[in-house]
Amino acid sequence: MANKNMNDQELEMKEYLVPKSAVQPLLTSFSMVRNRLGEVFDLPQGDAGQATGWWQGQKPDDQVALRQALTALASPVIMSDITIMRGDQGLVQTTLVKESLRADDPAFLVDTDESGENLRLRRLQSPEVMAGTILMYLEAGVEPGLAEFKFEVSPSEFLVLLATLDLYRRSYLISLLEHEEMKPNLKLEDVQNSVNDGLQYPDPRWLVPFVVPILPSKPELDWNAIWQAVYSLSQRGIVKLSEDNTSLVLTEAGALLATEMLRKMAQIRVASLGYTEDGKPASQTSFFVRGENLIWYIDVGAESVVVAAVDLDKAGELINELFKPVGAPPTVQPARAAAPAQAAAPRPAAQATPAVRYCPSCGQPATWIEQYQRWYCYGCQKYLEP
Amino acid sequence: MNTPFKEEERRRLLDDYFRDQERSEELDYEIATTQGEATETVIQELDALRASLSEARDQYRLNVPVLPLSRCPITQQVTYHSIDPYGLDGLWWDNQVPIRPVEVLPSTFIMVLGALKLGPSVENTPFPVRPGPEAPYVVPEVLGHPDIYAVVSTVKVGTHTAYPVFYYGIGWEGKVEPMNNWGANHWSYMDRNGDLRYHEYGAVPVTDDSFLEGLDGDEGEEEDEGYTVDYDLRRWVEEGKLLWIEPGDQTMTLREGASGCPYLDLPGGRVFSLILDGERHDDIDEED
Numbered sequence: 001m002a003n004k005n006m007n008d009q010e011l012e013m014k015e016y017l018v019p020k021s022a023v024q025p026l027l028t029s030f031s032m033v034r035n036r037l038g039e040v041f042d043l044p045q046g047d048a049g050q051a052t053g054w055w056q057g058q059k060p061d062d063q064v065a066l067r068q069a070l071t072a073l074a075s076p077v078i079m080s081d082i083t084i085m086r087g088d089q090g091l092v093q094t095t096l097v098k099e100s101l102r103a104d105d106p107a108f109l110v111d112t113d114e115s116g117e118n119l120r121l122r123r124l125q126s127p128e129v130m131a132g133t134i135l136m137y138l139e140a141g142v143e144p145g146l147a148e149f150k151f152e153v154s155p156s157e158f159l160v161l162l163a164t165l166d167l168y169r170r171s172y173l174i175s176l177l178e179h180e181e182m183k184p185n186l187k188l189e190d191v192q193n194s195v196n197d198g199l200q201y202p203d204p205r206w207l208v209p210f211v212v213p214i215l216p217s218k219p220e221l222d223w224n225a226i227w228q229a230v231y232s233l234s235q236r237g238i239v240k241l242s243e244d245n246t247s248l249v250l251t252e253a254g255a256l257l258a259t260e261m262l263r264k265m266a267q268i269r270v271a272s273l274g275y276t277e278d279g280k281p282a283s284q285t286s287f288f289v290r291g292e293n294l295i296w297y298i299d300v301g302a303e304s305v306v307v308a309a310v311d312l313d314k315a316g317e318l319i320n321e322l323f324k325p326v327g328a329p330p331t332v333q334p335a336r337a338a339a340p341a342q343a344a345a346p347r348p349a350a351q352a353t354p355a356v357r358y359c360p361s362c363g364q365p366a367t368w369i370e371q372y373q374r375w376y377c378y379g380c381q382k383y384l385e386p
Numbered sequence: 387m388n389t390p391f392k393e394e395e396r397r398r399l400l401d402d403y404f405r406d407q408e409r410s411e412e413l414d415y416e417i418a419t420t421q422g423e424a425t426e427t428v429i430q431e432l433d434a435l436r437a438s439l440s441e442a443r444d445q446y447r448l449n450v451p452v453l454p455l456s457r458c459p460i461t462q463q464v465t466y467h468s469i470d471p472y473g474l475d476g477l478w479w480d481n482q483v484p485i486r487p488v489e490v491l492p493s494t495f496i497m498v499l500g501a502l503k504l505g506p507s508v509e510n511t512p513f514p515v516r517p518g519p520e521a522p523y524v525v526p527e528v529l530g531h532p533d534i535y536a537v538v539s540t541v542k543v544g545t546h547t548a549y550p551v552f553y554y555g556i557g558w559e560g561k562v563e564p565m566n567n568w569g570a571n572h573w574s575y576m577d578r579n580g581d582l583r584y585h586e587y588g589a590v591p592v593t594d595d596s597f598l599e600g601l602d603g604d605e606g607e608e609e610d611e612g613y614t615v616d617y618d619l620r621r622w623v624e625e626g627k628l629l630w631i632e633p634g635d636q637t638m639t640l641r642e643g644a645s646g647c648p649y650l651d652l653p654g655g656r657v658f659s660l661i662l663d664g665e666r667h668d669d670i671d672e673e674d
Contacts, residue, residue: 099461
C-alpha cells in the first residue's frame with residue numbers, strides 16, 4: 001500500500017521531530033509573532049513545562065534550526081500542500097512553509113510522523129530544492145516529449161473527464177484480467193459510477209480522488225450534470241457520443257490523454273495558500289501528471305480548468321511560481337496585548353485584517369479565499385456556508 | 387539558545403557572576419603580587435572560579451531572551467534578536483565582551499544600531515556599556531543607498547527606553563561596511579547559508595570579509611567608511627526609507643509616514659553614552 005511519508009532517499013536533509021503539543025507553548029515562550037496563515041496549523045495548546053523540558057533537551061545547533069522552523073510556523077507567508085503519487089505505489093505528502101517574501105530564502109517542509117504525535121520538519125535552502133524534487137518526479141528518468149495540446153473546461157467537465165479516464169484505465173485492467181479485447185465504448189452509466197466511486201473512495205491511485213481535495217468545493221454531480229459535462233466534452237472534441245446517447249468513445253485527442261494517464265509515472269498536486277500584495281488571501285492549485293511520454297499541467301481555477309502538455313522547463317517555471325509568495329498575511333494580535341490607544345491612526349504599511357469567521361465544525365478561524373469569494377477551513381478542509 | 391530566563395533567575399545568575407568575578411580579580415592580584423610561587427590553594431580556587439565564570443557566561447548566553455525587535459520591510463519577516471531587557475548590567479551589554487547567542491536574522495539584515503533613553507537611575511556595571519545616544523538616529527551614508535531601509539522600534543530595558551534601528555537591504559555587500567552591532571564591539575550573525583558572518587568596524591577583519599569587496603579602502607590598508615549620524619528622522623521617514631513600529635505593538639506592524647510617528651523629535655541627549663560603574667559619560671570616540 002502507499003507509503004505516506006517522504007523518505008531520506010527522496011530528500012536527503014536533516015529531519016527534526018517536534019512534539020505537536022510543544023509548538024504552541026514554545027511560540028508563546030519565545031514571544032513569537034503569529035499571523036493569520038499560521039493559524040492554519042491545527043496544534044494543541046500543550047503543557048508549557050513539558051515543552052520547555054523538551055526544548056532544553058535539544059542540541060544547541062538544532063535549537064538554531066528549530067527556532068527558525070518555529071518562526072516559520074508562527075508567521076508563514078506561503079504554505080503549499082504538496083502530494084506526490086509515484087506510479088501506484090509511493091504517496092508523498094508534505095507542506096512547504098516559507099516565512100520570507102524573498103523568493104530564494106529558506107523554507108521548511110512540514111508533515112506529521114507515523115505516530116501522529118510529532119511534526120516532522122526539514123529545512124530547505126530554498127523552495128527551488130522542492131521544485132527540483134518535483135521536476136525529478138516529472139522527468140522520471142526519461143526525457144519527456146513535446147506536444148501542442150491545450151484545452152479549457154469547466155470544473156465539472158474536468159471531473160467527468162477524469163472519471164472517464166479512470167474508467168478507461170479500469171476497463172483496460174479488466175480486459176487484461178479477463179483475457180479479452182478492450183471495448184472502445186464506455187457506457188455513460190459507467191462514467192457516472194466512476195464519478196461516484198472517485199468521490200466516495202479516497203484512493204489516490206485514481207485521478208478523481210487525487211484531484212478532488214484541490215477543487216474549490218466538493219462537487220455534487222447528478223445524472224443531468226454528468227450528461228451535460230459529457231455533451232460539452234463531445235463538443236470540444238475529446239469524446240464522441242453514440243447515436244443513442246448512452247455511451248461514448250474517446251476521440252484521437254481523448255485517446256492520447258487516456259493512454260498517457262494509463263501509463264502515468266507520477267502525479268503531483270500542489271495547493272498553495274498565500275496573500276496578495278494588498279493583504280487579501282489567495283490560493284493557487286495545480287496538478288501535474290507525468291504520462292508515458294508527456295508532462296501534463298492542469299491549472300485548477302474556480303471557473304475553469306486548463307489542461308496543457310508542457311515541457312520540463314515550463315513545468316519548472318510553473319512549479320517555482322507556485323512557491324513564490326506575493327504578500328504578507330495580517331498579523332494576529334496576541335490575546336494578552338494591550339496596545340496603547342492611538343490619537344491619530346498612522347498608516348500601516350501592511351493591510352488591515354479582514355473580518356474573521358470561525359469554522360462551525362472545529363471552531364478554528366477560517367480563511368477568506370478571495371479567488372473563490374468564500375471562507376475556507378483548512379482544519380476541516382471544507383468551505384463554510386455563505 | 388534556550389528558554390528565556392525570568393528576571394529573578396537572571397538576577398541570581400548575575401549576582402553570583404559578579405561575586406565570583408570580583409573574587410577572581412582579587413586572587414589574580416594576589417598571585418601577581420605574591421613573592422615567589424602562589425600557594426596551590428589559591429591557584430585551585432582561581433581555576434574553580436574561572437570554570438564557574440565560564441559556565442555562568444554559557445548559561446547567560448543560553449538564556450538571554452531573543453525577542454521580536456523589528457520587521458524586515460523586504461521579506462516581511464519579524465526580526466528576532468537577543469537582548470537583555472532587564473537592565474544594562476546584563477552581560478549582553480558588555481561592550482568589550484558581549485555575551486550573546488548566535489543571531490539568526492533575515493537574509494536582508496545589514497546591521498542593528500540603537501539608542502537608549504536613560505531612566506531615573508543607571509546600573510552599576512563593572513564593564514563599559516555603549517548603548518548609543520538617548521535619541522534614535524540614522525546613518526545617512528548607509529540609509530542613503532537606494533535599496534537599503536531601516537526600521538526603528540522601541541523596547542524597554544529595565545527602567546530605560548531603548549530604540550533599536552535595524553538596517554535591511556539586498557545586494558548591499560560591497561556597497562556599505564557594516565558597523566558594530568548595537569552595544570557590541572563587533573558585527574556578527576548567522577546568514578541564511580548557516581555561515582557565521584563576523585566583522586569589527588574599525589579593526590582588521592578576522593574571517594570572511596568578502597562582503598567588503600568593492601568598498602573603497604578594501605585593498606591595502608583597512609580603512610573604515612566615514613559614517614555620520616542624523617537625528618532628524620523626519621526626512622527619512624517621509625522618504626519611506628525609515629519605517630517604524632508603534633511602541634508596544636506586539637504584532638510588529640510596519641508603519642510608514644510621518645503622521646503619528648512617535649520617533650520624531652524625541653527628547654534626550656544627542657551624544658553617545660558610555661556607562662561604567664554606575665556613571666554616564668560622553669562617548670566622544672564612539673560618536674566620531
